[in-house]
Amino acid sequence: MRRMMAFASRVMKEILRDPLTVFFGLGFPIVVLLLLSLIQANIPVEMFEIQHLAPGITVFGLAFITLFSAQMISHDRNSALLTRLYTTPLKAHEFILGYTLPILPIAIAQTVCCYIVAILLGLKININLLWTILMNIIPSLFYIALGLLCGSAMTEKQVGGICGALLTNLSAWLSGIWFDIAMLGKAIGAFANALPFIHAVELERAILIGDMKAALPHLWWVVGYTLVTMVIAVFVFLRQMKRQ
Amino acid sequence: MKNAIEIKKLTKDYKDIRAVDNLDLDIREGELFSLLGVNGAGKTTTIKMLCCITQPTSGDATLEGKSIASEADEVKKIIAVSPQETAVAKNLSVRENLEMICGVHGFDKETSKKKAAETIERFNLGRVASKKSSKLSGGWQRRLSIAMALITDPNILFLDEPTLGLDVIARSELWDIIRDLKGKMTIILTTHYMEEAEELSDRIGVMKDGHLLAIGTADELKKQTGEDKFENAFIKIVKGGKA
Numbered sequence: 001m002r003r004m005m006a007f008a009s010r011v012m013k014e015i016l017r018d019p020l021t022v023f024f025g026l027g028f029p030i031v032v033l034l035l036l037s038l039i040q041a042n043i044p045v046e047m048f049e050i051q052h053l054a055p056g057i058t059v060f061g062l063a064f065i066t067l068f069s070a071q072m073i074s075h076d077r078n079s080a081l082l083t084r085l086y087t088t089p090l091k092a093h094e095f096i097l098g099y100t101l102p103i104l105p106i107a108i109a110q111t112v113c114c115y116i117v118a119i120l121l122g123l124k125i126n127i128n129l130l131w132t133i134l135m136n137i138i139p140s141l142f143y144i145a146l147g148l149l150c151g152s153a154m155t156e157k158q159v160g161g162i163c164g165a166l167l168t169n170l171s172a173w174l175s176g177i178w179f180d181i182a183m184l185g186k187a188i189g190a191f192a193n194a195l196p197f198i199h200a201v202e203l204e205r206a207i208l209i210g211d212m213k214a215a216l217p218h219l220w221w222v223v224g225y226t227l228v229t230m231v232i233a234v235f236v237f238l239r240q241m242k243r244q
Numbered sequence: 245m246k247n248a249i250e251i252k253k254l255t256k257d258y259k260d261i262r263a264v265d266n267l268d269l270d271i272r273e274g275e276l277f278s279l280l281g282v283n284g285a286g287k288t289t290t291i292k293m294l295c296c297i298t299q300p301t302s303g304d305a306t307l308e309g310k311s312i313a314s315e316a317d318e319v320k321k322i323i324a325v326s327p328q329e330t331a332v333a334k335n336l337s338v339r340e341n342l343e344m345i346c347g348v349h350g351f352d353k354e355t356s357k358k359k360a361a362e363t364i365e366r367f368n369l370g371r372v373a374s375k376k377s378s379k380l381s382g383g384w385q386r387r388l389s390i391a392m393a394l395i396t397d398p399n400i401l402f403l404d405e406p407t408l409g410l411d412v413i414a415r416s417e418l419w420d421i422i423r424d425l426k427g428k429m430t431i432i433l434t435t436h437y438m439e440e441a442e443e444l445s446d447r448i449g450v451m452k453d454g455h456l457l458a459i460g461t462a463d464e465l466k467k468q469t470g471e472d473k474f475e476n477a478f479i480k481i482v483k484g485g486k487a
Contacts, residue, residue, distance in 0.1 A: 002347065002350055002351075002352065003347065003348050003349070003350050005347070006343075006344055006346075006347020006348050006356075007344070007347070007348055009344070009347070010333055010336060010340075010344045013335060013336055013340065014333060014334075014335040014336065017335040017376075018335065079329070079331070080327035080328065080329035080330065080331035081331045081332060081333055083297060083325070083327045083331060084325055084326075084327055084331040084392070084393075085348060086295075086296075086297050087295045087296065087297060087320060087323060087324070087325045088320060088345070088348045088349055089317060089320045089321055089348070089349060089350060090348050091317075
C-alpha cells in the first residue's frame with residue numbers, strides 16, 4: 001500500500017504540474033460550457049439548456065482524462081524511469097493502481113468544477129445533482145481504464161493521435177451532447193448507440209432529473225464497457241510489463 | 245572473499261539472436277566490476293537479467309544467494325540500478341524524486357524525508373533540492389539519478405554507462421562519487437570509456453557477441469595481450485575473440 005501510494009503520488013504530481021493538463025482538463029470543458037450557454041442565451045436551443053448541456057460536457061471532459069493518463073503511461077514506457085522502477089519492489093498491481101487511482105480525484109474535481117460553473121449559469125441545486133456527480137465516477141472509471149489501455153498499447157505519438165483526436169471526436173460527436181444523434185441517420189445512430197459515450201451522457205442526464213428508470217439501461221452499458229475495458233487494460237499492461 | 249554474484253550458464257535469446265551465451269561469472273562482495281564490450285556485446289542484456297527486468301532463456305544467477313529466476317522479489321530488495329539514460333521524474337523536484345524512490349521501496353514518510361535530506365547532503369544537491377529535475381543540467385540530472393539508486397543503501401549497485409554524454413568536469417565529479425562507494429557495496433559498471441574502466445575497476449570483463457572473452461584487472465589484461473595501453477589491450481581482445 002505504502003509503495004503504491006508513493007508511486008501514485010508521483011503520477012498525480014506529474015499530471016497536475018503540466019499546465020496543458022490543467023487547461024484542457026479543467027479549463028476547456030468550462031470554456032465550452034460557457035460558450036454554448038452564451039449561444040443558448042441569444043438563440044435558445046433545447047439541447048443547450050443548462051440541465052441538458054452540463055451532464056454532456058462533464059462526460060466530454062473525461063476524454064481528456066484518458067489522454068493525460070495514456071500520455072503519462074506511454075511516456076513512462078519509453079523512459080529509463082520505468083526501467084528503474086521495474087527493478088524496485090513495486091509489484092504489477094501496485095503499478096496499475098498507481099497509474100489509475102490518482103486520476104479518479106482529478107476526474108471528480110473536473111466534474112465538480114463543471115457543475116459549479118453550471119450552477120452559476122442557472123442549474124438548480126438539488127439532491128439529484130449530488131447523485132449525478134457521484135454517478136459520474138462510473139464513466140470516469142471507463143475513461144481511466146481506456147487511458148491505461150491506450151498508454152500500455154500505444155506509443156506516445158499514437159496516443160496523441162488516437163486519444164487526442166479520435167477519442168475526443170468520438171466523445172464529442174457520437175454522444176448526443178450538442179445535437180440529436182438521430183439527425184445522422186439510422187446507421188450512425190446504431191453505431192453511436194453501440195458505443196458507451198452516448199450512454200454515459202444519457203445516464204448523467206437521467207440522474208440529474210431524477211429519472212432512475214431511464215438511467216438504468218444506460219448504466220448497464222457504461223458498467224459493461226468499464227469492466228471489459230478494465231480487464232483488457234490490465235491484461236495489456238501486464239503483457240507490456242513482461243515484454244519490457 | 246565471498247561472491248556477491250554467481251552467474252551460471254546464463255543465456256538470453258531474442259528470436260533468432262543469442263544476446264548472451266552461457267555466461268559464467270563470479271563477482272566478489274565489495275568489488276567494482278566493469279563489463280566492457282562494443283555495442284551488441286551483451287552487457288546491457290546481462291545487467292537487465294541480473295536486475296530481474298529481463299528473464300533469462302536458460303541458466304540462472306544468484307545475487308547474495310537469491311536466484312534471479314525464482315526469487316526476483318527478494319533480489320529487488322537488495323539491488324539498485326542507475327540506467328543508461330537519466331532515470332528521473334521530470335516534473336518532480338530533486339527532493340521529491342528521492343522521497344519517491346524511498347516510498348516505492350516501502351519506507352514510511354518520515355524515514356523517506358530523513359533519507360532524502362541525508363542523500364541531498366551526501367551528493368551536494370542542496371542548492372538544487374527544490375528545483376524540478378527537468379530544469380537541471382545533464383550532469384546534475386545524472387548525479388540525481390545515481391543518488392536515487394543509492395538512497396536505499398543497496399548491497400549491489402548496477403551503473404549502466406553512468407558518465408555517457410557528460411562533460412569532463414561532471415564526469416570527474418561522478419568518478420569521485422563512484423570511488424567513494426568502492427568497497428562499501430558491490431558495483432557492476434558498464435562503460436564504453438576505457439579510461440573509466442581502468443581508473444575505477446577492481447576487475448574488468450570483456451564481452452563480445454554474448455561471450456565473456458577475458459577477465460582480470462586492467463594490468464592483467466594488458467599483460468595478457470602484451471600491450472602498454474589498456475585501450476589497445478581491449479581492442480586486441482575484441483579483435484582476436486571468436487565471433
